[in-house]
Amino acid sequence: MAKLEKTLAVDFDALLGRIEQGILEGSISASLEGSSDFSEGDARCSVRVFERFSYAGGNRLSMSVTLFQSGAGPVHLSAITAGGSQALFFKINTWGEETFLDKLRELL
Numbered sequence: 001m002a003k004l005e006k007t008l009a010v011d012f013d014a015l016l017g018r019i020e021q022g023i024l025e026g027s028i029s030a031s032l033e034g035s036s037d038f039s040e041g042d043a044r045c046s047v048r049v050f051e052r053f054s055y056a057g058g059n060r061l062s063m064s065v066t067l068f069q070s071g072a073g074p075v076h077l078s079a080i081t082a083g084g085s086q087a088l089f090f091k092i093n094t095w096g097e098e099t100f101l102d103k104l105r106e107l108l
Contacts, residue, residue: 002097004079006108012069015077016046019065022107029053033062042071054096059083063100079104 008015024030030052037046048065061083068076081097 002081002101004077004101004104006077008075008077008108010075012044012046012067012075015075016048016067018107019067019104020048023050023063023065023103026103026106027052029060044069050100052100054099059096061096061100063104065104077108 020032024032030050032048033051034049035047037044039045046067049062050065051060051062053059054061061081063079063081066078068078079101081100083097
């Protein structure tokens with residue numbers, strides 16, 4: 001597992017669009033596996049789950065991206081990758097997880 005958390009003073013919808021487009025166009029094997037959007041009062045939250053093949057690890061891995069904003073406040077981003085290990089009882093070869101997060105870092 002690798003994790004990235006940021007607080008950003010950006011437009012929520014523009015950031016979400018940039019992340020979706022950038023991740024999907026950034027890898028031939030990337031796909032959007034699921035999404036969820038909801039709001040309560042002036043707060044909103046969007047969750048996106050992406051998947052791609054990791055050539056370094058020789059397997060598929062996922063990245064979950066959550067955006068949260070309350071009113072006109074900053075956008076809080078949390079991204080977590082998983083699935084980039086080849087071992088049965090402990091994690092090895094997790095390079096793919098960090099590489100997937102690096103693509104998101106580029107987009108930010």
